[in-house]
Amino acid sequence: MPTLRCLAACLAAVALHAAAAPPPPEAFFSDPDIGEAVLSPSGKRLAITSAKGAKRVGLIVMDLAPGGKIDRVVQSAGSDVVQVRWVNQDRLVFSLTDLGEASGSSRKAPGLFAVNADGSRLRMLVRQTSNFITTDSSHPDGLNWNHRLMMIPEPLPGESNDRVLLAEMGAVQGAYAESPVWINVNTGATRSYTSAVPGNSYHWVVDDRGDVRATLTLQNDRIQAHWLPPGRADWVKLYDTPVLDEPFQIEGVAGDGSLYVSHVPKGSAYRVLARYDAQAKAPMDPPLVRVPGFDFDGHLIKEGGVVLGVRTAADSEATVWLDERMKKFQSQVDQLLSGRLNSISCRRCGHPDMVAVVRSYSDHDPGKLWLYQAKPAEGENRWRALGRIREAVDPDQMAGLDLHIVKARDGRDVPVWVTRPDGAKGPLPAVVLVHGGPWVRGVIWQWNAWGQFLASRGYVVIEPEFRGSTGYGDEHFRAGFKQWGQTMQDDVTDALHWARKQGLASDKACIMGASYGGYATLMGLAKDPDLYRCGVAWVAVSDLELMVQGSWWVRDDLRLSRRLTTPEVIGDATKDAAMLAANSPIKLAARMKAPLLLAHGSEDIRVPLAHGTRMRDALAAVGRAPEWINYVGEAHGFTKTENRMDFARRVEIFLAKHLNP
Incomplete structure (x- = not known):
């Protein structure tokens, strides 16, 4: 039996633990201490990006020999280093951007620079819209900002490399197009790519030497894939199809010119990786990589032109070494x-x-x-x-993440991710967190900022991979076509009902999300007004007619998708007008009972501010004005540090007010 002194000490320790404040928002949403870590070609040096000890992300180069130096090679007062790559053992290229600037700012366009591993011979290769760093006077100007790094060639043994391949971005039939151009990282001299390639190419697949082996083109709103087989000088057209009907996707090319593609085999539900058979004019069978229960979604791991393995995603990242x-x-x-x-x-x-x-x-x-x-x-x-x-x-303060398969009301299997504080007893107040896209995968097993932030505040976090999400089979993806606000929304609702039946979630719940997730938040409040105590929607679609049809008075970046995919995946502005109206949140404001936190960025051209102001005004008209935030200068997501922290704190206060965790 413990003594009174021991008992008192134990009780004090328990009380201290119970009263300990959760980690602040900065622990979850600030820039990481280590960003990129890239080995030099010889493996004798390591380049790291980090803001540790500075206000901005800089470039650090470590000599990996015993006693080797650690040099802060690039550190700018007004910009951050990203996308670091080695050109050779002594020289690197990197981009500069402003991670602390609002996402809609014109200063966001990154420039491209080259520098020696010791910090000498800094040179601008591609201009930014604003300069953050002084370049050497011998070549103060670079190429226009609309150039991006495509690849760095891998030299043959005994060779040295001093050039990189850039893609000059333009437009072809309203779509982005790319034109390759070589640039010397020492002199800044450029050379156009001279090999004959199919016209109107907007995507290029190159081998490790920088030779183009495959391209995608867009003609008459159809996608064509072209391949230059080994030992041939003439291009072969692989397919010519509508955007949503590509028979396979080109994933990469090996040093010998062989092509790797992903496709959904006949009779299968999931995408696999295979080599392409030139004689059969089809992907080889059996496939090279199959991920049971998941689509192949990854890339080749190559060195010296040899494919060593494949990195893909199952419930977590998976590496298949060949x-x-x-x-x-x-x-x-x-x-x-x-x-x-x-x-x-x-x-x-x-x-x-x-x-x-x-x-x-x-x-x-x-x-x-x-x-x-x-x-x-x-x-x-x-x-x-x-x-x-x-x-x-502190990993000991973080929560566990688990994947469950849940039956929706119509029998469909819906993957649902649950983040729940370790050691939690009984049902917890729930936050249903809906991913954006919607045609993306929402979660993979790893540390996730929003899920961990919410769990640290005492919530169980429910994240459904509703139909329309990618990564869980082609049929699951296509089941979401023309289902905004309908069976896609039912999947979200059913995930919460399941969590309650399992004893994970209490009868207190809020729903939140961004972009499509914001749309699902608004529709959740309208379709199930008694299910949620509150909602948090940011950069949220609220007017389906505006999204599908567009407006002369509202600028967005959806013109191409309206032409190629929107009528099939969301709805036709004319044929499906009644369906779109019935599932447009701004027309359903009178059904919404729960308090709403609504946030937008003033410069968003993916989901323009008009979506937010129209939803705000519709709710105000029925006497339920939301808590409204307009982050000036932000676009489709909040990148300015002070805005990220402000929004996280607002969400924390708002949820606590309505859920009492």
Whole structure:
């Protein structure tokens, strides 16, 4: 039996733990301490982006030899370093942007720069709309801002590389088009891509040498795929179809010119990865990678033109190594860092002198970086800890994330993700968090900022992958066509009902989301007014007629999608007018009873501000004015640091007021 002193101390410890404040919003929504980590071609240097110790994200280069220097190569007072790549062992390219600027600002366009690993010979290659950094006087100007980095060629053994391939972006029939151009990272000299390619190409697939092997073109609102097979000088047309009927998608090309494609095999529900058979004019069978229960959604892992493996997504990230040496190394890493996902990037992959960076992470932990050197210097260990992705996040304070398969009211299987505080007893107030898109996948098993933020405030977070979501089979995706506000919305509702039956969620719930998720929030409040105590919608679609038909008076970026996909996936402005009106939130304001937090960005051209003001006014007209926020300068998402934190705090206060966690 404990003494009174021991008992008092134990009770005090329990009370202190119970009263401990959850981590602040900055722990979840600030920029990570380590962003990118990229090995040099030889594996002797490591480039890292980080804002640690500075106000902006800078570029740091580590010499990985014992006692090697750590240099802050680029640090700007008004911009952030992103998209770092090595051109050769001594020179890198990177982009500069302003991560602290509102997303709708014209300053957002990134520039492209080159710099030596020691910080010398800084040169602008592509101009920004505003300059943040002084370039060398020998070449103060670069190419226009509408150039992006396409790829960096991998030289043959004994060669050195000093050029990168850019894509000059334009327009073809209202769609983005790309024209490749080479640029020398030392001199800034450019050279047009001279090889003959099909006209009107808007997407290029190149091999590791920078040679174009496949393209996509757009003609008469149809997509054509073209391939240049190995050993041939003439292009082969692979298909010519409507946008939504492509028989396969080109995923990449190996050094020998062989083509890798993803497709849904006949009689199958899920997308797989396969090599393309030139003689059969079809993807090979059996496929190279099949992910049971999920679509293939990933990329090839290559070195020296050889495909070593494939990285894709199942319930979590999955790496399928085709190289036996890397398969063995992955197994060793997973045993050493058990209970976590371990994502490997490497140089000299699988060789006796391999160097690798491992990001080891979980649903509780954004991750930690480890360096592995197969041949360390004498007296050094093979493994070295590089640092944590987010130092402010304590994994012990985070929540578990689990995937469940739920039966919707019509019998469809709907994947539902649940984030729930560890050790929680009994039902908790619920937040139904609906992903945007909607034609995307919402969640993968890893640390997720919004889910963890809400769970840290005492909620169980329900995230349904409603029909129309991608990644769970082509039929699940197409089942969402013309179902906005209908069976897509029923899936969201049914996920909450399921969570209550399972004892996970109490009878107190709010719904929230952005973009399409904001639309689903508004429709949830209208279709099930007694189910939710509140709603939080940001950058939300509220007027389906405006979205589908457009307006001369409202600027948006949906002209091409209205022509190619909107009539089929959302609805035809004329033929489906009644359906669209019946599921347009601005026409259903009188049904909404619960309080609403409504936020928009003034410069949004994906879901223009008019959606927000029309919804606000419709609710005010029926006596239910929402809590309204207009973030000036922001576009389709809030990127300015002070806006991100302000919105998170508003959400926290709003939910606490109506859910009393």
